[in-house]
Amino acid sequence: MSTASMSVPSGSARGASAPVLEVQDLRVQFRTGSGLVNAVNGVSYTVSEGETVAILGESGSGKSVSAQAIMGILDMPPAEITSGRIMFEGRDLLTASAEEQRKVRGPGISMIFQDALSSLNPVYSVGFQIGEMFRAHRGTSRKDAKKLAIELMDRVRIPAAAQRVDDYPHQFSGGMRQRVMIAMAIALDPRILIADEPTTALDVTVQAQVMDLLKDLQRDTGMGLVLITHDLGVVNEVADNVAVMYAGRIVERGTVDDVFGNPAHPYTEGLMASIPMLEAKGGRLQPIGGQPPNLSSIPSGCPFHPRCPKRRLGADAPPGRHCAEDVPPLRLVVPGREAACHYSEEVLGV
Amino acid sequence: MSDQQQADLRKDEVEAGTTTGLASPSVDPASDRQNSLWSDAWKQLRRNVLFWIGAVLGLLFLLMALFPGVFSRGVDPRDCSLSRSGQAPSSEHWFGFDQQGCDYLANVVHGARNSLIIGLLAVVVILLMGVVVGALSGFFGGWIDSLLSRVADIFYALPLILGALVVLRSGFLGRGVVAVAIALAAFGWMTAMRLVRSQVIAVKSSDYVAAARAMGASNGRILVRHILPNAVAPVLVYATITIGVLIAAEATLTFLGVGLQRPAISWGLQIDAGQRLLRIAPHLVLFPSLILTMTVMAFVMMGDALRDALDPRQRS
Numbered sequence: 001m002s003t004a005s006m007s008v009p010s011g012s013a014r015g016a017s018a019p020v021l022e023v024q025d026l027r028v029q030f031r032t033g034s035g036l037v038n039a040v041n042g043v044s045y046t047v048s049e050g051e052t053v054a055i056l057g058e059s060g061s062g063k064s065v066s067a068q069a070i071m072g073i074l075d076m077p078p079a080e081i082t083s084g085r086i087m088f089e090g091r092d093l094l095t096a097s098a099e100e101q102r103k104v105r106g107p108g109i110s111m112i113f114q115d116a117l118s119s120l121n122p123v124y125s126v127g128f129q130i131g132e133m134f135r136a137h138r139g140t141s142r143k144d145a146k147k148l149a150i151e152l153m154d155r156v157r158i159p160a161a162a163q164r165v166d167d168y169p170h171q172f173s174g175g176m177r178q179r180v181m182i183a184m185a186i187a188l189d190p191r192i193l194i195a196d197e198p199t200t201a202l203d204v205t206v207q208a209q210v211m212d213l214l215k216d217l218q219r220d221t222g223m224g225l226v227l228i229t230h231d232l233g234v235v236n237e238v239a240d241n242v243a244v245m246y247a248g249r250i251v252e253r254g255t256v257d258d259v260f261g262n263p264a265h266p267y268t269e270g271l272m273a274s275i276p277m278l279e280a281k282g283g284r285l286q287p288i289g290g291q292p293p294n295l296s297s298i299p300s301g302c303p304f305h306p307r308c309p310k311r312r313l314g315a316d317a318p319p320g321r322h323c324a325e326d327v328p329p330l331r332l333v334v335p336g337r338e339a340a341c342h343y344s345e346e347v348l349g350v
Numbered sequence: 351m352s353d354q355q356q357a358d359l360r361k362d363e364v365e366a367g368t369t370t371g372l373a374s375p376s377v378d379p380a381s382d383r384q385n386s387l388w389s390d391a392w393k394q395l396r397r398n399v400l401f402w403i404g405a406v407l408g409l410l411f412l413l414m415a416l417f418p419g420v421f422s423r424g425v426d427p428r429d430c431s432l433s434r435s436g437q438a439p440s441s442e443h444w445f446g447f448d449q450q451g452c453d454y455l456a457n458v459v460h461g462a463r464n465s466l467i468i469g470l471l472a473v474v475v476i477l478l479m480g481v482v483v484g485a486l487s488g489f490f491g492g493w494i495d496s497l498l499s500r501v502a503d504i505f506y507a508l509p510l511i512l513g514a515l516v517v518l519r520s521g522f523l524g525r526g527v528v529a530v531a532i533a534l535a536a537f538g539w540m541t542a543m544r545l546v547r548s549q550v551i552a553v554k555s556s557d558y559v560a561a562a563r564a565m566g567a568s569n570g571r572i573l574v575r576h577i578l579p580n581a582v583a584p585v586l587v588y589a590t591i592t593i594g595v596l597i598a599a600e601a602t603l604t605f606l607g608v609g610l611q612r613p614a615i616s617w618g619l620q621i622d623a624g625q626r627l628l629r630i631a632p633h634l635v636l637f638p639s640l641i642l643t644m645t646v647m648a649f650v651m652m653g654d655a656l657r658d659a660l661d662p663r664q665r666s
Contacts, residue, residue, distance in 0.1 A: 071564040075555075106566030118557040123579050123660065125390065132575070136567055166390075184565060 019046035020224050021070070021109065021192045026084035028065050028248075031077060037295045039065040041248035042084075047192055047224035052215075054227045054235040054256070056271075057245035060292055063228045065248075067194050071111050072101050088192070106137050110190035114197040116177035120169035126180045127153070127165030133187035152183040156213060175206035179213065186217055193218075194226040199234060211238050232275055236260055244268050247293045247303035250330055254337040264339035264348045266308045301325045302341065310343055317342075394659040401659075404651030411645050415463040422456035427615060429453065436631040445637045448620070449627060457615055458637050464616040465642070468531045469597040473589050475535035480542025480585060481578070487543070488550030488581075489573055499547070502540040511602055513537035518608040530609050534596050542585050542592075549581035556580075583660045590653025594646030617642045 028040040131145030153161035199207035252265040270288035290307035305323040321342035430452035445454035514533040523529035601618025603609030624634030
């Protein structure tokens with residue numbers, strides 16, 4: 001079970017703790033030559049200590065952009081944060097000074113990226129780059145930084161850490177590079193770790209190892225983990241709670257078991273139906289029809305309605321619940337479940 | 351080679367009591383201090399033959415510039431007698447005599463000082479201006495970039511020789527070695543600036559800079575730690591080649607009558623004087639050109655080795 005975050009009342013074994021990270025109504029748009037692109041449209045979520053929140057969505061659903069906004073690495077311009085608050089330990093990072101923000105990044109919130117090779121500087125040894133975290137934030141001496149780097153490499157289970165500390169990123173395999181990234185990210189014991197598709201570039205067996213490592217580290221340190229992914233399997237294995245994003249909005253959230261077991265939004269339902277099943281071997285996969293939305297002209301009403309098999313339009317729809325006209329708010333459907341669909345009850349079958 | 355393979359190989363090696371070098375990456379277990387980019391690069395440089403050839407040659411010419419008397423075997427370059435004008439090299443006088451009947455070996459050796467000072471001084475100024483202006487321009491972008499790039503364009507519009515000629519003719523700086531070097535640098539820094547600028551722009555948008563930012567590195571730290579080391583390699587190579595171009599440009603200015611003036615001694619002056627006698631006394635062009643070429647090559651070889659050392663992916 002999960003902690004009591006995401007305003008989801010649940011009987012957690014760890015007990016309810018105040019959220020460490022709270023994203024409130026975050027909106028990000030990009031000014032491009034061909035108009036405004038609304039990448040994130042009012043996303044809110046919270047992460048508590050020891051909790052794993054998965055942000056699930058397809059490419060262009062705004063899941064990475066919202067993470068980049070938290071880390072302050074959006075290129076502004078063209079990006080622009082038009083509204084929202086990012087509360088970390090009670091302080092709004094968006095209104096904090098650049099220096100205050102910098103001090104949070106690393107010791108407070110840290111991030112690992114999809115492509116570990118390009119996220120490591122090719123001209124420095126991995127040990128130097130891990131040690132850099134201590135030197136930059138704590139002014140540790142080079143000698144001590146190297147010792148700490150070796151310890152961290154041991155902790156992320158890089159074999160023969162003491163021998164490999166002076167090796168360069170290109171001398172490591174993909175999984176080991178991701179471990180180096182993880183070592184850098186956890187160096188200063190952050191309270192929140194954001195993992196942006198940490199296993200997408202890795203093969204399946206290595207994916208499992210890296211996810212196991214992240215889970216173990218989380219258990220040891222009690223950090224909150226934000227897992228950004230499009231991999232339903234990874235979410236199912238490691239996350240407590242999941243938020244499903246579509247067209248820059250959260251369309252459904254709840255505990256992983258609930259959401260995966262019985263979706264409350266037709267999009268989630270479509271995602272579940274598209275998972276290849278062992279029992280259905282030989283059968284056809286069921287894709288979600290249509291195209292992902294164009295973020296510079298998001299459909300009116302519910303952004304999913306052009307692809308939704310359960311939409312109600314025209315005379316079919318009761319007043320205020322017209323799928324092409326009325327934007328469905330993210331609302332509590334049943335205890336512990338939120339969904340942004342006018343007809344969630346029908347989708348759920350309650 | 352995967353880590354598993356490497357681990358397996360290491361195990362095999364231990365059991366067999368041999369070392370292939372494949373399993374254990376090159377490390378110096380004796381040092382427990384964190385290696386910086388530069389100490390690693392130096393370790394790499396030490397193993398490069400090309401670097402040592404360049405360094406030995408460079409040192410030779412540097413010594414020649416510092417102690418010309420030793421290399422000219424004590425002969426005074428200004429001890430001339432017209433009776434020996436244009437004599438070919440002999441066992442007594444290795445480089446022969448020039449048109450004025452002066453010992454040519456002594457002259458070529460004494461030319462090293464001015465040529466090297468001008469080449470090195472100008473290239474240092476070019477590097478400084480190029481790196482500083484290029485890094486500011488590329489890193490901050492926006493109006494700073496526009497302004498600095500347009501300034502560079504203005505300088506680009508003036509050819510190196512013409513620009514230097516105007517400056518030297520104006521009499522602002524005089525006609526000394528430093529004046530020539532500054533005049534050359536003032537109209538030669540733009541390419542270095544553009545190289546640095548474009549590299550900085552490329553590196554700035556790389557994932558590892560985003561990662562460093564996400565891990566709380568400050569602007570200054572990102573610039574010094576991540577952007578500059580990745581941006582200086584091409585400009586260092588450019589700089590080593592430019593030393594040769596600058597020494598040649600000095601010769602051109604001298605030929606046009608605005609560079610160094612006689613009785614100063616430089617390879618440029620010697621080549622220019624010698625080319626008029628190319629058919630009767632070819633050694634007058636040959637020897638200073640040969641030494642000039644070797645000087646330029648020494649710097650190019652060191653630059654090449656340096657580039658390889660600064661890029662870990664080039665290491666074997």
